[in-house]
Amino acid sequence: MTQSNAANKATGRRFRHATMRDLPQMQKIYARARALMVANGNPTQWGNEFPRESVIEDDIANQRTMLLVDTCNGHERILAQFALCPGKDPTYAKIDGAWLDNDTYVTIHRIAASGLVRHAARDCIRWALKHYGNVRADTHPNNKAMQHVLESSGFARCGLIQLLDRPVDTTRIAYQRHEW
Template sequence: MTSSTSTRRFRHATMRDFPQMQKNYARARELMARSGNPTQWGHEFPREAVVLDDIAQHRSILLVDGTGPHERILAQFALCPGEDPTYRHIDGAWLDNDSYVTIHRICSSGLVKHAARECIRWALKHYGNVRADTHPNNKAMQHVLETSGFARCGLIQLLDRPTDTTRIAYQRHEW
């Protein structure tokens, strides 16, 4: 991913990244609402406590460019190893029952094009078996996942909210 003219790299987020990460999530919520998907993240998702826990547990991964005081966050996501309880029940079928990681809470800062796709490529390169899900109204993320070679496996129901729980489940396994 890093070319001779770029200093792009992936790293774990730290607490000092939290304010910019929150701005990126706010931008993503606004973009989703303008694109016909106002309910997936609503006005407060991901909750502050979730983002702070992602950072503390080393789940938050950043795509950054530049160095030192000139570093910019281009995209961010939570990479969650182990079984995701939400994925135990699917109306459909996963590609396999092998160990996997899950990409959650992915968003871009809007500074460059295709940053989410770059994050997905990185996860596939490093982990091989990746799952993700998105809202039926999130056509942009469906497009990113499908053009990144993910299979649409079925529908899952979120466990952490009372309404608007249906998500389209995806998986790609690099054999």
């Protein structure tokens, strides 16, 4: 490998908490994710504005946002981001179906990849499983890409839930994986 090729090599994928300095780049990644959803037949899950800036800021302030990062050409890059929410999610209290169990869990919300590398969302899910063991998530019925990522990561489709924070387009497919 030549020296110039070595300098271009990305190194050290790792996870860290997001800070407010990351907000501009995170917003770009969320904008990319919204455009990708629209292009893939899922225009309403996040619409034009989700997640709202206030939600992202709250996630960061409360240490819920995790970033998958690496270093390329001496600069850190955000490869993917997600909110990891501990405690009972009120949206999950009522399900048309059944959760795997009623044990303590964490929820993955607002996952988005930058598009710089393949399988970044899957890496985020693996990290959450490794560190927390019992993980829930949900996605829109039209979000075939996220359904594939969850199902290929060993999540069970548990049923349907209804979002509590919006008046329309509330149905989501609920998933869970518990590392016993």
